[in-house]
Structure formats: structure tokens, C-alpha cells
Amino acid sequence: MTKVAIIGFGGMGFIHYCAYKRIKDAKVIAVADVDIDKVKEKIDDEDINLYSSLEELLEYESPDMVDICTPTFTHAELSIKAMEKGVHVLCEKPMSLCEEDCQRMIDASIKYDRVLMVAHVxxxxxxxxxxxxxxxxxxxxxxxxxxxxxxxxxxxxxxxxxxxxxxxxxxxxxxxxxxxxxxxxxxxxxxxxxxxxxxxxxxxxxxxxxxxxxxxxxxxxxxxxxxxxxxxxxxxxxxxxxxxxxxxxxxxxxxxxxxxxxxxxxEVDAGINISSTAGYKEEIEYFINCINSGSEPExxxxxxxxxxxxxxxxxxxxxxxx
Ligand SMILES: NC(=O)c1ccc[n+]([C@@H]2O[C@H](COP(=O)([O-])OP(=O)(O)OC[C@H]3O[C@@H](n4cnc5c(N)ncnc54)[C@H](O)[C@@H]3O)[C@@H](O)[C@H]2O)c1
CATH class of the missing domain: 3.30.360.10 (Dihydrodipicolinate Reductase; domain 2)
Structure with missing residues (x-):
């Protein structure tokens, strides 16, 4: 069973959460969001532990992967921090706001030997x-x-x-x-x-x-x-x-x-302009398959x-x- 932590539980985090429910060999064990109260309103599984930051989550939990669904300007820092801690990273698109930050993410995936994939659904x-x-x-x-x-x-x-x-x-x-x-x-x-x-x-x-x-x-x-x-x-x-x-x-x-x-x-109601998990389930399954088989996300x-x-x-x- 692949243990997953979702970071950022706004529109996209919720859509990914709905997609994980349809994936048999993955389990969301924890969520981190700066606004925990908002997460509580949307989550229906009491076994999922909630944290107010990625750092706090990684102090108490050992997920196999984090799924980063935070605003784009946070992608690089959060992805790098997770990889430093030995966690594989699926990060929402766009990878980051500039090529320099994207390169820092690539360098971290090489340095810490972690799979990094951008969720280009x-x-x-x-x-x-x-x-x-x-x-x-x-x-x-x-x-x-x-x-x-x-x-x-x-x-x-x-x-x-x-x-x-x-x-x-x-x-x-x-x-x-x-x-x-x-x-x-x-x-x-x-x-x-x-x-x-x-x-x-x-x-x-x-x-x-x-x-x-x-x-x-x-x-x-x-x-x-x-x-x-x-x-x-x-x-x-x-x-x-x-x-x-x-x-x-x-x-x-x-x-x-x-x-x-x-x-x-x-169909899901995530409160944004996307209304289904189509494609998201498939991209997540593909990423999980990559981390479990130790292969590059070709x-x-x-x-x-x-x-x-x-x-x-x-x-x-x-x-x-x-
Ligand atoms: N693949 C797609 O089709 C698609 C569609 C929409 C958005 N996105 C991408 O997904 C990402 C999130 O977009 P969204 O629409 O869900 O935004 P959003 O504003 O609805 O949600 C962002 C969430 O992240 C939380 N957050 C902010 N900073 C944080 C931090 N440092 N740590 C933890 N939580 C934090 C916020 O509280 C909020 O709940 C963006 O990069 C966006 O481009 C992708």
C-alpha cells in the first residue's frame, strides 16, 4: 500500500483526494494545509491526520510520497523539502514559476534520488x-x-x-x-x-x-x-x-x-472550474507505479x-x- 500525504487541500487537493479514493493500492494517511479548518469541512475520513505545514507533517508521518497541490509559487520549496526528507514528489503543474526553480527541483530529485513528476494531467x-x-x-x-x-x-x-x-x-x-x-x-x-x-x-x-x-x-x-x-x-x-x-x-x-x-x-464538486477526476486518477496511478517499480516517469x-x-x-x- 502506497502511503500518501496531500499538501494543499484547496480545489486541486480535493480533486486528487477524490481520485485516491478510487485507487486500490494507495491510501491518503495525512494532509497538510495552512488552513486546517477548511480541510476538516471537506474530508470524510477520520483516520487521516491533519497538519498545518509540510514540515510538521514530516515530523510525525512517513509517507512514501507527497502530492503537492499548493499555489504554484510554493512548489519548488515544498518539493525540495520533501525530497530532502527522502519522500517521492508528485507536484501539480505548472512545475514552478521560472526555469531556475524548476532546475532546483530537478537537482534535488537527482541529489536525493527521489522520483519527481509534475502532474500534467x-x-x-x-x-x-x-x-x-x-x-x-x-x-x-x-x-x-x-x-x-x-x-x-x-x-x-x-x-x-x-x-x-x-x-x-x-x-x-x-x-x-x-x-x-x-x-x-x-x-x-x-x-x-x-x-x-x-x-x-x-x-x-x-x-x-x-x-x-x-x-x-x-x-x-x-x-x-x-x-x-x-x-x-x-x-x-x-x-x-x-x-x-x-x-x-x-x-x-x-x-x-x-x-x-x-x-x-x-463528477466531483471541488468549487473550481474542474468537475471530474478524469485523467487525475490515471496520472496518479502512473506515478505510483513509477515509485514502486523504481522507474523514471517517462x-x-x-x-x-x-x-x-x-x-x-x-x-x-x-x-x-x-
Ligand atoms: N491540473 C489541473 O488541472 C489544475 C487545475 C487547477 C489548479 N491546478 C494547480 O494546482 C495548484 C493548486 O491550485 P488550486 O486551484 O487547488 O488552489 P487553491 O487556492 O484552491 O488551493 C491551494 C491550497 O493550498 C493551501 N496552502 C497555501 N500555501 C500552503 C503551504 N505553504 N502549505 C500547505 N498548504 C498551503 C491553501 O490553504 C489552499 O487550501 C496550483 O499549482 C494550480 O496551478 C492544476
Missing amino acids: ARFGKENMYLKKVVDSGELGALKHLDMNRISYMPDWSWNDWMRDYEKSGGCLVDMSVHDFDLAQYMFGIPKKIGGVYHKMRDNNDFVTANLIYDGFDVTITGGWYSCEIPFRTGFLACFEKGYLEKVNGELYMNNEKVEFDTVIE IVLPESSKNSVAIARQIAKEAILI
């Missing part, structure tokens, strides 16, 4: 995995254009409103569109050229249209946190030489024919997560500001 999403399979197999010929979008209302639930603070979250570019930069980078590597148009956090809006240029095709990525109450959505359209693949309204179509999946979707190597932060940062720097 999009790499485990069934539609995205299908897209990667079609790209890799070449069954629709060469890719010509990929358009990805990820749109939400401005996050208004976060602890101390850290998400709306550009210095703490990196805005929608680093916090949300990083999912799509990461997917593009996972499938195609580092782009040859990067550009875009960015409306940087102001008036309760933060949105971007980014261009990632590769040899013979390009990827456009639209991301936005808007002041209007638009429901969260993600989608993509991939045009190949011999056909297309489209994710729209939560369904996947290949050349106008629906692609069916037999996965069970568990699907999401830390170096690759650092590259995704670097792409987001570069777009923030080079995009035309509007």
Missing part, C-alpha cells in the same frame, strides 16, 4: 492520448495545423486570491495555457519559433493567442481567463493531410465520426515540465501586448 486525458496516437502512427498523414483552446472565467476561488496575482501564478499563460504548451511540447518537441498576442492581467481579464511554429505545421493556442461568466471549456482541431480530429463539447470526432471511450467519469520527465514553463515564459516575454 492533460498528457493522461483520453482525447489527448488519442491525438498523440494519431500523430505518432501517421494514420491520417502529416499534421498540417493544430489549434488548441482552454477558456475559463477568471478564477475567483483561490486561497488569498493568489491566482489573480500575476507574480504568484504567472497568469493564464503559466497557470492554464501551460497545459497546451506542454501537450505541444510532449508531442512535437521545442518549437522552432514562438510568438503571440497577450492581454496581460488587468480589468479581471488575462488572455493569450500563441503561435508555436514547427517544420511544416504550426500550433495555435488560445487561452483565457475572462471577467464574464463563461463556463470552463477545452478543445482542439487537428488537421492532417488525410483527415481531421476534433475535440468539441467534451466529445472527440475523427472525420465527423464520434470516437467512443469506455472510461468512467466521476511520460512526464521533469526536464520536459521545465521546458513547458520556459515556453510559457518566453511567450509572456515576446508576445505583442494588447
Whole structure:
């Protein structure tokens, strides 16, 4: 049984907690959060011990892994502290706010010989995995254009409103569109050229249209946190030489024919813009399998997560500001 401690029990910590309940060979033994009272309201297992910090938790508990679901600006310090104590780390995306901090996390995982994986859930999403399979197999010929979008209302639930603070979250570019930069980078590597148009956090809006240029095709990525109450959505359209693949309204179509999946979707109310454990259970199971088999997390190597932060940062720097 893999013993798990969740650090940070806000929106994402709760979603991970719901996912662990569906994983047979893992048990959440402890939770640390600076706001313990809030955790008590959401937790339904009295055997889970609660602490107000990672340091305190590690004084009394010996988890095999910590699952870090705290605000992004805390990821590097908390991950490094856990690895120093000999604990494997699954850390929510984005890895951190800058490449230097990502590198410090990578150095710690090497120094303390611990598995470090960033929870890039999009790499485990069934539609995205299908897209990667079609790209890799070449069954629709060469890719010509990929358009990805990820749109939400401005996050208004976060602890101390850290998400709306550009210095703490990196805005929608680093916090949300990083999912799509990461997917593009996972499938195609580092782009040859990067550009875009960015409306940087102001008036309760933060949105971007980014261009990632590769040899013979390009990827456009639209991301936005808007002041209007638009429901969260993600989608993509991939045009190949011999056909297309489209994710729209939560369904996947290949050349106008629906692609069916037999996965069970568990709906959860976490009070944020995510409403199911889909993909989270799979990424956690994959990480647990890596720590138990002593293998590298090949699907999401830390170096690759650092590259995704670097792409987001570069777009923030080079995009035309509007
Ligand atoms: N993978 C995804 O789809 C996805 C979706 C949303 C958020 N996230 C990421 O998950 C992380 C958390 O986001 P969230 O939406 O849950 O934020 P949140 O504000 O809802 O929750 C953060 C929690 O961490 C606690 N906290 C703050 N500092 C702490 C510390 N030093 N030690 C312990 N607890 C601390 C807060 O009390 C709060 O409960 C972020 O990095 C975010 O980018 C990922």
C-alpha cells in the first residue's frame, strides 16, 4: 500500500483526494494545509491526520510520497523539502514559476534520488492520448495545423486570491495555457519559433493567442481567463493531410465520426472550474507505479515540465501586448 500525504487541500487537493479514493493500492494517511479548518469541512475520513505545514507533517508521518497541490509559487520549496526528507514528489503543474526553480527541483530529485513528476494531467486525458496516437502512427498523414483552446472565467476561488496575482501564478499563460504548451511540447518537441498576442492581467481579464511554429505545421493556442461568466471549456482541431480530429463539447470526432471511450467519469464538486477526476486518477496511478517499480516517469520527465514553463515564459516575454 502506497502511503500518501496531500499538501494543499484547496480545489486541486480535493480533486486528487477524490481520485485516491478510487485507487486500490494507495491510501491518503495525512494532509497538510495552512488552513486546517477548511480541510476538516471537506474530508470524510477520520483516520487521516491533519497538519498545518509540510514540515510538521514530516515530523510525525512517513509517507512514501507527497502530492503537492499548493499555489504554484510554493512548489519548488515544498518539493525540495520533501525530497530532502527522502519522500517521492508528485507536484501539480505548472512545475514552478521560472526555469531556475524548476532546475532546483530537478537537482534535488537527482541529489536525493527521489522520483519527481509534475502532474500534467492533460498528457493522461483520453482525447489527448488519442491525438498523440494519431500523430505518432501517421494514420491520417502529416499534421498540417493544430489549434488548441482552454477558456475559463477568471478564477475567483483561490486561497488569498493568489491566482489573480500575476507574480504568484504567472497568469493564464503559466497557470492554464501551460497545459497546451506542454501537450505541444510532449508531442512535437521545442518549437522552432514562438510568438503571440497577450492581454496581460488587468480589468479581471488575462488572455493569450500563441503561435508555436514547427517544420511544416504550426500550433495555435488560445487561452483565457475572462471577467464574464463563461463556463470552463477545452478543445482542439487537428488537421492532417488525410483527415481531421476534433475535440468539441467534451466529445472527440475523427472525420465527423464520434470516437467512443469506455472510461468512467466521476463528477466531483471541488468549487473550481474542474468537475471530474478524469485523467487525475490515471496520472496518479502512473506515478505510483513509477515509485514502486523504481522507474523514471517517462511520460512526464521533469526536464520536459521545465521546458513547458520556459515556453510559457518566453511567450509572456515576446508576445505583442494588447
Ligand atoms: N491540473 C489541473 O488541472 C489544475 C487545475 C487547477 C489548479 N491546478 C494547480 O494546482 C495548484 C493548486 O491550485 P488550486 O486551484 O487547488 O488552489 P487553491 O487556492 O484552491 O488551493 C491551494 C491550497 O493550498 C493551501 N496552502 C497555501 N500555501 C500552503 C503551504 N505553504 N502549505 C500547505 N498548504 C498551503 C491553501 O490553504 C489552499 O487550501 C496550483 O499549482 C494550480 O496551478 C492544476
